[in-house]
Amino acid sequence: MREQWSPIEDMPIGADKWHDPTYQRILSQWQDLRPQLESTKLDKKIMDIWLEERQRRFAIETGQIEGLYVIPRGITEQLITEGLESVRLSHNMAAPEVEDDSLTGLLQDQKTALEMVFDTVAQRRSLSHTAFKEWHQLLTRHQATAAGRTLGGKRIGIPLLKGEYKLRPNNPRRPDGVVHQYCPPEQVRSELDRLLDMYAKIYEQNYATEVEAAWLHHRYIQIHPFQDGNGRTARLLMAYAYIRRGEFPPVIKADEKDKYIDALEEADAGDLHPFAQHLVRLAATSLDSAIVATKRVLKSARYYAHPNGDCTYKAPGENEWKRGPDEDNGLDM
Secondary structure (H helix, E strand, O other): OEOOOOOOOOOOOOHHHOOOHHHHHHHHHHHHHHHHHHHOOOOOHHHHHHHHHHHHHHHHHHHHHOOOEOOOHHHHHHHHHHOOOOOOOOHHHEOOOOOHHHHHHHHHHHHHHHHHHHHHHHOOOOOOHHHHHHHHHHHOOOOOEEEEEOOOOOEEEEEOOOOOOOOOOOOOEOOOOOEOOOOOHHHHHHHHHHHHHHHHHHHOOOOOHHHHHHHHHHHHHHHOOOOOOHHHHHHHHHHHHHHHOOOOOOOOOHHHHHHHHHHHHHHHOOOOHHHHHHHHHHHHHHHHHHHHHHHHHHOOOOEEEOOOOOEEEOOOOOOOOEEEOOOOOOOOO
């Protein structure tokens, strides 16, 4: 059995009323604090560390959701703290088709691609085919193949076109045997043109960021323009929507993949609202964490706790930040 593909649809009627009041309150707090953070001459080390760790977490989780590799939670926290090249992972932590050297490359590429999204916003570049292809080429720089199947059902590796739209269908078969049909290769460019035109108008309207991000992510996934790497590119588009609004993109974790997929499937069935609600819950966590870090900068805190249990601190009477386990040295917690 095969599901019939259909062109993407515009924003649902009534979506302009989907603002989440709890998130709006948190966002208002951030908007009050942000000018103070930007104008102050205080040491912003804590905020810099927070931002760097947030980007590393995004990079690690986005590939893990796709099953490109599996990293235990403790090692994830160490990678977030120490850097993406700080831990040499054993081969049995990665999917068999990922070489050891490629794993570190994948992680770094995913972080660099997120940084490219920040640059795209900072340079006021609009979304375009060029942006899609640049992001995809970078995301897949250390990925040689895409997963495929022969007519007999055998799994094979298909050479991956990097930064180029698909030349063959990439329709997955679900566990129930139904084939989910994405946009045919010959219609990819025209569908993406429609997405870009729709989004330009959506951006000018009064939609909550999570609604805009949910629409952009989901409609892009419906097109599935590349042979592989579409999920990672869609999450960059989600991040783009948040960054463009001056907000922090949510991090979708691999251990919450089921909730994420369920929300996307509801969007497939015509209801985008649950996916927007899923994103807003995750975005609120990011924004809450950013507010905590900002407040610590504003009160000249001298201590930052890392995910792996270490801390970065500035001892009393010193101006240099150090890394190490916490000791009872009178630091402001």
